[in-house]
Amino acid sequence: MSRIGFIGLGAMGGAMAGNLLDAGFELHVWNRTSAKVDELAARGATRAPDPATAVEPGGIVITMLADDRALEEVTLGERGFLERLGPGGAHVSMSTISPHLARRLARRHAERGSRYVGAPVFGRPEMAAARKLWIAVAGESAAKERVRPILNVLGQGVYDFGEDPSAAHVVKLGGNFLIAAAIESLGESAALLRKSGVDPAAFMRMLTETLFACPLYQSYGRLIVEERYAPAGFRLALGLKDAELVLQAASASAAPMPFGDAIRRRFLTAVARGRGDLDWAAIALGASEDAGLVTRAVSGATPPREE
Amino acid sequence: MSRIGFIGLGAMGGAMAGNLLDAGFELHVWNRTSAKVDELAARGATRAPDPATAVEPGGIVITMLADDRALEEVTLGERGFLERLGPGGAHVSMSTISPHLARRLARRHAERGSRYVGAPVFGRPEMAAARKLWIAVAGESAAKERVRPILNVLGQGVYDFGEDPSAAHVVKLGGNFLIAAAIESLGESAALLRKSGVDPAAFMRMLTETLFACPLYQSYGRLIVEERYAPAGFRLALGLKDAELVLQAASASAAPMPFGDAIRRRFLTAVARGRGDLDWAAIALGASEDAGLVTRAVSGATPPREE
Amino acid sequence: MSRIGFIGLGAMGGAMAGNLLDAGFELHVWNRTSAKVDELAARGATRAPDPATAVEPGGIVITMLADDRALEEVTLGERGFLERLGPGGAHVSMSTISPHLARRLARRHAERGSRYVGAPVFGRPEMAAARKLWIAVAGESAAKERVRPILNVLGQGVYDFGEDPSAAHVVKLGGNFLIAAAIESLGESAALLRKSGVDPAAFMRMLTETLFACPLYQSYGRLIVEERYAPAGFRLALGLKDAELVLQAASASAAPMPFGDAIRRRFLTAVARGRGDLDWAAIALGASEDAGLVTRAVSGATPPREE
Amino acid sequence: MSRIGFIGLGAMGGAMAGNLLDAGFELHVWNRTSAKVDELAARGATRAPDPATAVEPGGIVITMLADDRALEEVTLGERGFLERLGPGGAHVSMSTISPHLARRLARRHAERGSRYVGAPVFGRPEMAAARKLWIAVAGESAAKERVRPILNVLGQGVYDFGEDPSAAHVVKLGGNFLIAAAIESLGESAALLRKSGVDPAAFMRMLTETLFACPLYQSYGRLIVEERYAPAGFRLALGLKDAELVLQAASASAAPMPFGDAIRRRFLTAVARGRGDLDWAAIALGASEDAGLVTRAVSGATPPREE
Secondary structure, rough: OOOOEOOOOOOHHHHHHHHHHOOOOOEEOOOOOOHHHHHHHHHEEEOOOOOOHHOOOOOOOEOOOOOOHHHHHHOOOOOOOOOHOOOOEEEEOOOOOHHHHHHHHHHHHHHOOOOEEEOOOEOOOHHHOOOOOEEEEEOOOHHHHHHHHHHHHHHHEEEEEOOOHHHHHHHHHHHHHHHHHHHHHHHHHHHHHHHHHHHHHHHHHHHHOOOOOHHHHHHHHHHHHHOOOOOOOOOOOHHHHHHHHHHHHHHHOOOOHHHHHOOOOOOOOHHOOOOOEEEEEHHHHHHHOOOOOOOOOOOOOOOOOOO | OOOOEEOOHHHHHHHHHHHHHHHHOEEEEEEEOHHHHHHHHOOOOOOOOOOOOOOOOEEEEEEEOOOHHHHHHHHHHOOOOHHHHHOOOOOOOOOOOOOOHHHHHHHHHHOOOEEEEEEEEEEOOOHHHHHOOOEEEEEHHOOOOHHHHHHHHEEEEEEOOOOOHHHHHHHHHHHHHHHHHHHHHHHHHHHHHHHHOHHHHHHHHOOOOHHOOHHHHHHHHHHHHHHHOOOOEEEHHHHHHHHHHHHHHHHOOOOOHHHHHHHHHHHHHHHHHOOOEEHHHHHHHHHHHOOOOOOOOOOOOOOOOOO | OOOEEEEOOOOHHHHHHHHHHHHHOOEEEEOOOOOHHHHHHHHEEEOOOOOOOOOOOOOEEEEEEOOOHHHHHHHHHHOOOHHHOOOEEEEOOOOOOOOHHHHHHHHHHHHHOOEEEEEEOEEHHHHHHOOEEEEEOOOHHHHHHHHHHHHHEEEEEEEEEOOOOHHHHHHHHHHHHHHHHHHHHHHHHHHHHHHHHOOOOHHHHHHHHHHOOHHHHHHHHHHHHHOOOOOOOOOOHHHHHHHHHHHHHHHHHOOOOOHHHHHHHHHHHHHHHOOOEEEEEHHHHHHHHHOOOOEEEEEEEEOOOOO | EEEEEEEEOOHHHHHHHHHHOOOOEEEEEEOOOOOHHHHHHHOOOOOOOOOOHHHHOOOOOEOOOHHHHHHHOOOHHHHHHHHHHHOOEEEOOOOOOHHHHHHHHHHHHHHHOEEEEEEEEEEEEEEEEEEEEEEEOOOHHHHHHHHHHHHHHHEEEEEEOOOOHHHHHHHHHHHHOOOOOHHHHHHHHHHHHHHHOHHHHHHHHHHHOOOOOOOOHHHHHHHHHHOOOOOOEHHHHHHOOOOOOOOHHHHHHOOOOOOHHHHHHHHHHHHOOOOOOOOHHHHHHHHHOOOOOOOOOOOOOOOOOOO
């Protein structure tokens, strides 16, 4: 099996890298902090002192990072891998980032003779661990072909969105928007039910056994009815980052999104109230509080700042 | 089998009444217009000259009407059935109406010794015809028990929301809100994708095969990508009525709903642009037009009025 | 001076009736509660036992009531004045009501040979007392001519909106919408400033001495910066009623209003949080709380209900 | 009189520089394009070949540019003036920019021993020409003192917001938000009136002679009633830039702004429909079109793109 660079070992990246090791890939790994590196090194991965040395010229490197800034740093920064990757190299970019940055990196790679493949994923850490991710991929055909075996190890399904790498990142943002919109919808309906004296649990059960019988509505419906927002499957503060990326993309393409705006406001309020570390489903508390409902003490929330 | 009054023979009510005839119930039917009455009479139903004579004292009457006003008229109006139904009677109210009217009618029935059972349904006419409706029921236990065999003929599943009849109508409104919110979400994401140069059909395929793998997202996703809004499965003008009912209930219980407001605005714009006879999924044209996309000529739409 | 019926003696109506007495008009007054009636009787007004006897056939009657329901009751109710007013009579309707009710009452008056003149006012109770109201008037020309001397006593300016009486009520709703929008704007900007570490008082001073140098921005800007919402100049619960009327009119004419929706949500939240008795400027607390700012204890607010 | 560097000679900057020349200041000017430079050179200004040479060490430089990027370029770019300005220098930054950039530039200046003074202005080009601008100023006291005579030449009033330079820019964004909110309010009320059959011109006249008797409402009220959006006093595309800056600042400080979001959507739709070169009051067409009103052909608008 060939050698791969893997950069970014958070909850998602760590699980994905572990699966690649299990599948027999040789990994050179780098992470901003070292804890997760130790764990993977114990399982056979090689530590790289910086992003650049994690890659080999003409090789494949995977990135799974928190945001645009982190990806830009490991790629173009002082110790970034762009130069070293060079002609024939392939960068499989799996983070949730802006289509704008994807386009910029794709150009920089093209100038160096390497390829940028956009390959963001849908799924929480436990799905990453179970190789159950859904992957949207876009980029030059030969590069996609080359990295396909890697994607097949990481996910249960890969969808191809053509030659423009930014397309995969737009799809990821569109998908996250749909999820957040479902959460907000469930939150508003739950608040309406409660204020009308109807049990929201019974409502959720009916709707998610019938018209909305898909795991996404079922799991978020349950979290919202039970107001169980800790521990976080996906941190609310990261959800805000994604909501901002959606609206930046919407602004850049002049596509107004009233639901997108309402969602962002919910995230801002939740963060302003000290809920950044809760699960992002906790934006549903917004509808509840706007309706004057007193929420239970929420574990994981820090008190709002005093003025 | 016992005799039942059936009032309201539109696309939904007509199909439901037909199923009851097939199941061996004796029906006395009334409708504002006579076309559908003729058809059911040919299949064995008895024509009633007015709502009152459709019911027998102490019997069961089903209503399936367009709005609050129509239901109020057949129940409390000059030729309404309330008086005649009398002690021991049961009114199975299956229309999408305001919880407020449900509470009022429940009180009026109680004064007369009859019972109001709220039993609104989820499903389009073809689902009604196929006995595939989902029914939310609420009301006094004995009355619910008595009408249960009827509901079992009409739907594939019945969910019980307790003794307060208005609860079932709140559930119906909450459910319709969730559907409209899904439509608007799909419309906004499709517009974002198009303006970003990404094929919305491929996006919809991925999302509705994975996270949103439920028939509702699949069918509306397809309608929106293809901008196929005629013929209407559910008329947009009726969707506006439902959106108004949701917000009235939200106001009455002081539960603000930002998504609810955004949805209502889409309906108003669609109606203002002459699209009341299209399928309600056509509210998705709003996101598209706000993004400056030129929509295809939409069959079924009448031109906007000149000022 | 001629005799006038005056119905509705709240903070506004009481002050207006007092001015008419001072100006030499003979008043027959009626109010749902008697306290204010006593005060005006002491100043020379005649008590009427019910709305009907407050008017004389062919005379003039002024109404200044809380809402549509109250106006409907005194006009069309069991002891309402419509019948007695009769041919040649004029009804000067000065409350903030729905254009829909105005049209209905205008028709009923026309059937009886009397006239409905829409004449809603802008101004708080202290402006009413000082004869500083602004009045929008609409209705049949001769009727408007006849009641003009009365309007001149009550206000400092009268604006004519033509023959259709409902037009004056639409103008009133449009105006109240503009005021509420100014309040919300000030609230959002104050929250932005505070969270950015900038003194909102200095900001308000600059803007209301320059671009927004009109009393409305000056007075509300001050209330919002000082979070001084009690005692109420105009009760928040009444503001909600007006916000609902605006959106009903907007729905009826298919004119979507995103600001209108946002305003209504603020009112609903404020009421849900027990602030119905504060001044309606207290909707500005919404922007503040959404930003995570801890508001000072607000006198006049009752605690939110426990669930 | 002392020598001043002046960078940025658009409609605003050109008028302001002209006033400084008239007041006897010696100006060294630079602009990205040369037309306006020629005109000022003919009136006695000295041309600088690049931003750096426009300033003298320890001197004063004024910037009046289109956006963050332009300001960053002339200050920190390859030929930027930061290095040359050096110890004792003062940078009077009068553009509408992000508080974030202001903070960054203030730090960079402090490192070099120079001072950044935030001094954005309210007023259109004709007000700039007439020395009628309103100026918000913030920065170190001595630096503000030093540049005060310049500000007094340019404006009719200067408001001080303390030592943190970014405060002045927050005030500018808050003020522009208030103006845009007033425009949208007027647009929504005009659409409501029109759809209700009431003359919006008469409505505007009443409201802007009474409660909203300030020039801002009067002038925008007139533009909106007459749908007169060309030529632009302030280009809509620039208004979008400001709306984005407001929401960025709101996000950065976690202060959700529902009106701010609604305004941004209007700008996006207007730009998507080819109206970027109209006056920013043309966002009012949004409410009109959402209500199904057919707008007159608008001069200056380019047709929406075909998909």
